[in-house]
Amino acid sequence: MPLIRSTLLRPLRCHPFTWCVTFLVGLAVFVIVAPGEYVDVPRRDSTTRWQEQSKANYQNVYDKRLKRLPDGRIAHVTVRAFEHGWPRPYLARFLVYQSSPTGAASREISAPLIQYQSPFRSWGGRRNLGVSWSNYDNWPLSADDWMLDPWSLALDVLVALAIVGVVGAATERWVRRRDGLLRFRLVDMLGAVAVAGVLLGWTMHHVRIQSVERQHAEPPFAPGFYSHQRAITTGQRYTGPDWLRRLVGSEYLLPWLHHVYYVALRPSENWRREFDLLPRLPYLEHVNMSRTAPAEVLATLERCPKLRILALPQLPHVPIPEKVGYSERALSVDDLPRLKQLQLTELELTGDAILARDVEPMVAIRSLRTLSLQNLSATPAEIDALRAKHPQVRIAATWYYDQWFYPTPPPGHDATVAEVKLGRQQNSLPSFRCAMNDK
Numbered sequence: 001m002p003l004i005r006s007t008l009l010r011p012l013r014c015h016p017f018t019w020c021v022t023f024l025v026g027l028a029v030f031v032i033v034a035p036g037e038y039v040d041v042p043r044r045d046s047t048t049r050w051q052e053q054s055k056a057n058y059q060n061v062y063d064k065r066l067k068r069l070p071d072g073r074i075a076h077v078t079v080r081a082f083e084h085g086w087p088r089p090y091l092a093r094f095l096v097y098q099s100s101p102t103g104a105a106s107r108e109i110s111a112p113l114i115q116y117q118s119p120f121r122s123w124g125g126r127r128n129l130g131v132s133w134s135n136y137d138n139w140p141l142s143a144d145d146w147m148l149d150p151w152s153l154a155l156d157v158l159v160a161l162a163i164v165g166v167v168g169a170a171t172e173r174w175v176r177r178r179d180g181l182l183r184f185r186l187v188d189m190l191g192a193v194a195v196a197g198v199l200l201g202w203t204m205h206h207v208r209i210q211s212v213e214r215q216h217a218e219p220p221f222a223p224g225f226y227s228h229q230r231a232i233t234t235g236q237r238y239t240g241p242d243w244l245r246r247l248v249g250s251e252y253l254l255p256w257l258h259h260v261y262y263v264a265l266r267p268s269e270n271w272r273r274e275f276d277l278l279p280r281l282p283y284l285e286h287v288n289m290s291r292t293a294p295a296e297v298l299a300t301l302e303r304c305p306k307l308r309i310l311a312l313p314q315l316p317h318v319p320i321p322e323k324v325g326y327s328e329r330a331l332s333v334d335d336l337p338r339l340k341q342l343q344l345t346e347l348e349l350t351g352d353a354i355l356a357r358d359v360e361p362m363v364a365i366r367s368l369r370t371l372s373l374q375n376l377s378a379t380p381a382e383i384d385a386l387r388a389k390h391p392q393v394r395i396a397a398t399w400y401y402d403q404w405f406y407p408t409p410p411p412g413h414d415a416t417v418a419e420v421k422l423g424r425q426q427n428s429l430p431s432f433r434c435a436m437n438d439k
Contacts, residue, residue, distance in 0.1 A: 036082030131249030231268030315351030
């Protein structure tokens with residue numbers, strides 16, 4: 001009994017400095033876990049069960065509040081979703097901002113108490129942005145609908161208690177071993193220098209990456225911007241730790257952690273230099289190529305370890321004249337099998353030189369989840385056969401005619417399919433180059 005009592009009373013005998021450190025760390029963990037973050041649920045890719053359920057609940061909340069007014073108009077409805085929890089979300093709240101027939105809103109969007117100057121003000125965007133945890137709507141104090149995961153809540157609580165407990169125990173041991181707060185040893189100074197060096201090195205690592213990314217960006221390179229320069233377009237987003245963004249309250253307060261994840265390329269005289277930039281972008285996930293591309297670009301893409309989404313240029317069975325292009329052999333259907341070397345989750349193929357048999361190896365990629373096919377030489381029956389054989393991949397096929405894309409082939413499509421199949425059998429389809437030499 002005395003042993004149990006001494007164990008329970010041990011935290012009460014901790015040094016005041018330990019209590020201060022424990023309180024600050026606990027407050028930081030509470031700010032990370034308790035308040036929620038606004039999530040654009042309809043536009044977010046649903047890659048987990050939680051995200052799929054969240055999107056379904058969001059749609060149900062919207063459909064329930066959607067009402068028609070007596071004059072036939074539809075009342076304006078806005079639904080905002082907030083997710084709470086770290087390292088896993090345990091709560092999703094849905095707030096409804098609905099206008100009545102008289103135009104009055106049922107709920108007003110709250111304003112954050114802490115605001116800072118927006119990096120978007122130079123081009124007419126918002127003048128100020130807010131810190132998320134200073135906003136009333138971000139706290140779990142009200143909701144029109146919600147969903148809760150108790151297992152994730154238990155995990156988040158255990159992680160929070162473990163962090164606070166470890167920091168508190170380490171602080172108390174540090175104070176007791178030195179018989180006072182203001183007594184330092186050489187090892188303490190070396191430890192502080194090491195921690196400062198790691199933080200500085202981590203920051204400079206991201207700054208050096210941004211210096212490479214800005215080679216093709218017009219200044220200013222504000223966080224979250226898309227930059228357009230000549231034949232290359234780059235898009236960036238926050239790539240730092242989720243807990244750090246939650247603790248700070250806004251990803252735009254951490255501009256050195258925004259990196260290029262999206263690149264769109266068009267034909268250019270400097271194409272080799274632009275393609276050589278891709279492997280130097282460590283956070284590159286999405287590449288979009290329009291019009292045409294050299295066949296050797298696939299070797300460059302293989303050196304992009306985080307590449308997950310790829311949109312290839314049009315692969316026609318008749319060469320498309322280009323004003324500006326490449327001197328090397330253009331990408332063709334014969335190069336498609338090389339895509340199996342990439343760990344893609346989404347792939348977009350376009351062009352009537354593509355047959356259903358060319359798509360078969362692409363669907364067999366283990367990591368692939370979405371395949372978009374546009375204007376290919378295949379019948380709806382062949383596409384349905386691929387869907388039945390590979391149900392794990394979502395296959396979307398559309399055909400272009402009358403200036404729009406439709407889910408059914410245009411008139412005369414069967415003749416094009418027959419022409420392409422015959423040309424492939426006789427190996428008579430042209431392989432072509434673009435006229436412009438590399439400068």
